[in-house]
Amino acid sequence: MIYPLAYSTWGKEEVEAIQKVIDTDMYTMGKHVKQFEQEFANMFGSQNAIMVNSGSSANLLMLSLLKWKYKLTGDIIVPVVGWATTYFPIAQNGFKINFVDIDPNTWNIDVNKIEDAITPNTCAIMPVNLFGNSCEYSKIIEICNKHNLLLIEDNCESMGAKYNGLYTGTIGLAGSFSFFFSHHIQTMEGGMVLCTDDDDADYMRSMRAHGWVRELPDNSSLYQKTGNAFNDNFIFATPGYNIRPLEMSGAVGSVQLTKWNNIMETRLANKEYFFSLFANKPWCRIQKEIGESSWFTFGMVLDGELKGRRAEIIDALSKAGIQNRPLASRNFLKQPVMRDLDFIVSGQMTAADDIHDNGFFVGNGSKIINEPIDKLYEVISSFVK
Numbered sequence: 001m002i003y004p005l006a007y008s009t010w011g012k013e014e015v016e017a018i019q020k021v022i023d024t025d026m027y028t029m030g031k032h033v034k035q036f037e038q039e040f041a042n043m044f045g046s047q048n049a050i051m052v053n054s055g056s057s058a059n060l061l062m063l064s065l066l067k068w069k070y071k072l073t074g075d076i077i078v079p080v081v082g083w084a085t086t087y088f089p090i091a092q093n094g095f096k097i098n099f100v101d102i103d104p105n106t107w108n109i110d111v112n113k114i115e116d117a118i119t120p121n122t123c124a125i126m127p128v129n130l131f132g133n134s135c136e137y138s139k140i141i142e143i144c145n146k147h148n149l150l151l152i153e154d155n156c157e158s159m160g161a162k163y164n165g166l167y168t169g170t171i172g173l174a175g176s177f178s179f180f181f182s183h184h185i186q187t188m189e190g191g192m193v194l195c196t197d198d199d200d201a202d203y204m205r206s207m208r209a210h211g212w213v214r215e216l217p218d219n220s221s222l223y224q225k226t227g228n229a230f231n232d233n234f235i236f237a238t239p240g241y242n243i244r245p246l247e248m249s250g251a252v253g254s255v256q257l258t259k260w261n262n263i264m265e266t267r268l269a270n271k272e273y274f275f276s277l278f279a280n281k282p283w284c285r286i287q288k289e290i291g292e293s294s295w296f297t298f299g300m301v302l303d304g305e306l307k308g309r310r311a312e313i314i315d316a317l318s319k320a321g322i323q324n325r326p327l328a329s330r331n332f333l334k335q336p337v338m339r340d341l342d343f344i345v346s347g348q349m350t351a352a353d354d355i356h357d358n359g360f361f362v363g364n365g366s367k368i369i370n371e372p373i374d375k376l377y378e379v380i381s382s383f384v385k
C-alpha cells in the first residue's frame, strides 16, 4: 500500500501513557479521562466535555438528551449523506429521520432545502460537518431560531474545523467528536460530546454510566448528594447506558492533544498540495470549503469526461496501492437498513445521487504525503484524453 486511507498519529509517548495506566492497575474510567476531558474543553473553549467509548456513542448521548431531558418527539432533519451512526441514534430514540439533500459543492446539508423539509413535528436539526468541512451555520441558526428547533452537530469527522472563528462542535446545543483510528486524534476507540449547559452535561454524564449520579458535582440539579456514599453511589437518575471510555483512551487523548498543532499543520500542508493538482479540473469536483476545514480526507466527484468511469478508476487506484472509499454513507436512502427505519424524504436527492455514483475519497493524515498524492494524480489523469 503506497497510499493508505489513514496514518497513525502515535509515537512511543502514547505507549508509555498506556503503560502508566496499566501500572496503576485501574483501567476503568477515572482521573486520566477526567484530565483529558478538561484539556479538551479548554482547547475548544467549551464549558463541558464528556468522553465516551466512540463517536457513535457521542451521537447516542446527544439524541438521548433530546429525548429524555428535553422530552422532544417528532422528526429530526439530517443530510442524506452522513454516517450510519449519525442516523441510528435518531431512530433508537424514537425520532423520525427527516432526510434533506446535500449541497453539490460543499457535500454538507443543502441549507436552501431545509425550510421546505420542516414539518409540524420537526424538533431539531442535526447537520454533519462532513470530512472536516463546516456547514453554513449562519443560515442553519437563522432557521432554528425562526422555527424554534434545537441544533446538535455530528462533528465526528471535523475536529478543529472553524466557522466564523468558532470551532465546529461548539456551535449547537451539543457537538460530537470521534477519536477512531482514521480521525484527527486517535485514542483507539473514543469519542466526546461538548456542550455549554451544565445541566445538559450532568444529564449526559449520568446517561454515560448506568444512569447513576456518581460522577456529578454535589450540587447537580439532577440530584443533590447527601454526602452518604453508600446511598449516593447507587442513585439512578436517568435511563442510562454504559458507554464509558477506558482510562487508557483518556491517557492517550491527553498525549495526542500535545501533538495537535503538528497534526493540523501537516494536514493543511497536504491539502495545499492536493489542491495544487486537483483544483479547477473539468474532470473532477473537490469539496468547497466553508469556514476553515480541518481536512479529514480528500474526496472527489468525477465529472466531465470522467463522469460514469468510477469503477475503472477505483480499480486502477487499488492496483496502484492507493486505498479508497465511497464518500461517507453515500446516499443513505439506498442502504438496505432503510427498510427498518422510520423516515421522511423531502424532495429529490440529486446531489447525493451524484456523489453516490461518482464520488470517492482517499486519505489525509499527520504525515506529508506529496508522493502518494502525485501517484494519485498520475493514475486519475491517465484516464483523461
Ligand SMILES: Cc1ncc(COP(=O)(O)O)c(C=O)c1O
Pocket (backbone or CB within 6 Å): 054, 055, 056, 057, 059, 082, 083, 085, 086, 128, 154, 155, 156, 157, 177, 178, 179, 180, 190, 191
Ligand atoms: C460523521 C460520523 N459520525 C459518527 C461516526 C462514528 O464515530 P465512531 O467510529 O468513533 O463510532 C463517524 C465515524 O467515522 C462519522 O464519520
